[in-house]
Amino acid sequence: MRSSIPSVTPATPHHTELDVAADLLTLLRDTATEPRPDIQLEALTLAVAADLPVLLWGEPGIGKTAALNQLAAALDLPLTTVIASVHEPSDFAGLPVVGDDPAVQGVPMAPPDWAVRLVRAGRGLLFLDELSTAPPAVQAALLRVVLERRIGALRLPAGVRIVAAANPRSSAADGWELSAPLANRFVHLQWTYQHETVVRGLGGTWPRAALPRLAPQRLPEAVAYARRAVCGLLTGRPALVHQMPNNEARRGGPWPSPRSWQMALCLTAFATAAGSSREVLSMLVRGTVGDGPGLELLASLDRMDLPDPETLLAAPATAELPERGDLRQVVLDAVVAAVRERPDRARWDAAWTLLVRALETGAPDLVVVPATTLAALRQPDWDVPAAIERLTGVVSLSRRADRVAAAAGSGR
Template sequence: MSIHILPHVRSADAAQLDIADDLLALLADTTTEPRTDTQLEALTLAVAADLPVLLWGEPGIGKTAALTQLAESLELPLTTVIASVHEPSDFSGLPIVGDDPAEQGVPMAPPDWAVRLVRAGRGLLFLDELSTAPPAVQAALLRVVLERRVGALTLPPGVRIVAAANPRSSAADGWELSPPLANRFVHLQWTHDHEVVVRGLGGVWPRARMPRLDPEKLTEAVAFARRAVCVLLAARPKLVHQLPTTETRRGGAWASPRSWDMTMRLIAFATAAGSSRDVLSQLIRGTVGDGPGFELLASMDRMDLPDPEALLADPMSVALPERGDLRQAVLDGVVAAVRKCPDRARWDAAWAVLVRAADTGAPDLVVVPATTLATLRQDNWAVPASIDRLTGVVSVSQRADRAADLVEAGR
């Protein structure tokens, strides 16, 4: 017995599919808007610097969607490769026996996605699910990520590499990244912003755009980046190479000569683009790790601090920092300079600096430097008249300290 489908029934079903397609198209019809997003800016800056980026985030957080939108904004063809479903030969190449292997060797044939990227000359290579790739695949990816080689092909300079991974706790059959592979990436923690998600589901997502590099600042940016990294490593040589002791931390950002070189590049790009401190912090800590990263950020803050000797030479000529911790560092440096080379003129000048600091900022910051500076006075040095302006500040602070001590003793 055969079953015949009536023509009008099939046409009605087909029409419903057409309507369903129209509805899906309306749901997919979204737009973008300029919006401050530090993690998106950090991603685009690292992509501009031509450094491999690895986005870490829980499943469903929007890593793939962000990469798709980034590729569209930059007008780059997106090539997605799921690392965990490929064999090592898909990245190192398949051996192809030629006419005379003894003379010509055995070339390694690249996969089709690599051939397409080379033909296009540019693109965004997205290595997804990296944390579920077994160790053998991770080893094959080393040359792809660092040397941009896939089999016998070399990816053109116009190809950028971005990867995504889930933490091992939420990855299906997840693996920790091997230290050599992890050290080749800029690691960015990808989180969701409630306002961005709500507005995006309403049809408007933030727009990714390349950083605007100032051509007038390029030379200055490179000099600043080199000085920032070299000043820290000269003072803290142990930071040059710090392989973490735990397997989990080895699979993230850690300090090595390679990652310091990447950090220097990111500082230069961030400086030329005028990026915020939050963006720079994400990039630096995502390259050398939190500990060395915070030390570098603190060192950079102090690179542009006023010279204590310049302040002692003319207390009114140099602007004091607005930030409390930086101002405190400057005042401590002035007192330390007087202690190192004490004389009456320098001692008087230091008091003038402290008075100026008390008049233009938080007065409590001068308490400790003033107390220390007072102990440096020699018997034949007259007390400057300006010190009277600090007497109230110091006495109030001392009374507050004594009151806090009494409260603590009562507890």
């Protein structure tokens, strides 16, 4: 008889259905990042680099929390998330702990465990989520956390950055308007989704957050530039120094105060040193002092960047004029004003040469008003320069158009 030898089946690892599901989830979470321009991320990282508290406003599900997780990972900062709406005021102000002799030692305020972990780490990203659902008492307790960086008896180290997120009251669960004192301590950034970013991210590649590269040689210049811009604006517009809105909803957003102007100055210096775009700077300054004052500051910065009229009059044939029409108009008007203030034949001729250059390099209608004003400054003994011939057609055409428009308006 032949003895039967049982066959041996090789051992295979035993996988449960949950193990397979876990493998699938791992693959789904395996995403990459790439350097890609994103003005929202750049504005956020600039404010984080400047050590200013940031508040991201956006509808639910738009990616605020995901952006903070990605930011913490990119900057190699441990992330501590605190849901403000589920905490009591004492969780931020500290709980009183009675010691051996409170009459002598006092009663210290014990901080929560997450604050102790941040202090021990010495660095990190404190994420205050759902801020607009925190009741007024909790918002009041957060004032000291955001401004003084104190939680109970602890002070957060310099390596900790603070970022918060909130939904508009219309879409927040049992939402509250942000109190004016708390709102004025934040840089407010409107967080929206970008179609291409979402599609590419769902495909596995998200934009990479990175701290701005500040040019060391530009730091003193950036500070002087920011101070000159903010101080110049507020000198001419003193009413902008402090304007707390009357409307409760608007008080929960950015508005001008000495504190928020200091933040705007700081961010202007950081954006200048980093060579950031005007779009990024616009988001930041409007997020600190509000849309109106922020746009006035941007206009002030534009005027600071304009060339000196005397420099243009010294070399009109090779002068570089701004590309933007509104700035070019300001420059041409300034040149004519400079000639009016100190008129002489050479300066008058140089201004005509400059107007011809403006005609050749930009919209013809921008030279009409300066040319008309400059022509009125001619003295009897000044010969008409040849350059005027090139501008005559533009000015006369503009005047005819004005007469036609006036006639059409009177006939209605």
